[in-house]
Amino acid sequence: MIGLVVVSHSAKAAEGIAEVAAQMGGGNARIVPAGGDEDGIGTSPDRIREGIEEADDGDGVVVLVDLGSAVMNAELAIEMATDSEAVIADAPILEGTLNAAVETTSKKATLDSVVERAEDARDYRKLN
């Protein structure tokens, strides 16, 4: 199954998003939160790399990110996690993770399809 890693500047936000998304995925999705850094608010390439390795069962990993350094550190972590195939989805972190979680539980899910579903969330509107 494709794994998901949630990278937020806040460890709590990453955990919370993973929690909500896990419920959407019927409890079967592989979602690993990798938020915060040693000092608290921030992102850590080492933490993200460990998250990728934990989330990967061999089928690959999609990484969901919030802002700025989260993107750069996720890129760096992907370069460091040489044994895993991992890609970043260009999606809003909460909605994208929910979509991705649902897609990963589909039997036909691929890295591409999970990224695509996550990125569908870019167009979501909250009010009609």
Next chain:
Amino acid sequence: MADAETQREAVLDALDNVAERLAEEKEYLTDLDSAIGDADHGANMERGFGKAADKREEFAEMEPNEVVKNVGTTLISNVGGASGPLYGGSIMFASQELEGGITAETSVAFAEAYLDKVKDRGGAQVGAKTMVDALVPAVHTYKKSIEQDDLPPLEALAKAVDAAERGVAFTVPIKALKGRASFLDWRSVGHQDPGATSTLFILEELLETAEEYLDGEVDRDARAEDAVGRAE
């Protein structure tokens, strides 16, 4: 070309000098960063380079390019924020250009690879009020001085430092387009970019170290030392 042992010593001394300088400038960098960022640049840079300098003994048996690479990975794990990937990741990436040893030619390749990685990773161009504004003039000037003007590396590096200094000054009157400061929009105008500033400090220490190893001092162009306002 100096032998591998001398090169390694030079790299280790450069590392010490940079770590020491960034520790001295910690408060100044933090002040700059509190105006337009999240006030952690001084502490982050001090911690990262400090940890790398602490590994001097561990690095003592490595090839010069391996030392540089390991400085990069140490920064990645210890700097934090966007500076970890921007400084550490770029040093790590560019270190492969030094595999054959450090020469005028490979130092240009290193500088270019570092700049390319910073631009690629951060997505900033000149004029966005970032470290790129110091790096681009420095790297372009260094390359041109070596490749076109046939200047000795020490003189080329001195010109590069001057160019970086002008780049730092340029970050003051412009609006931030990248990084945390860009959220401030027009309020970022009038403040000097911390990343460009720490980049200048690093280059100044590289020059300082190069002067020791390449025997001799060079007069730098007239500089607006006060305009950059470093801590003394």
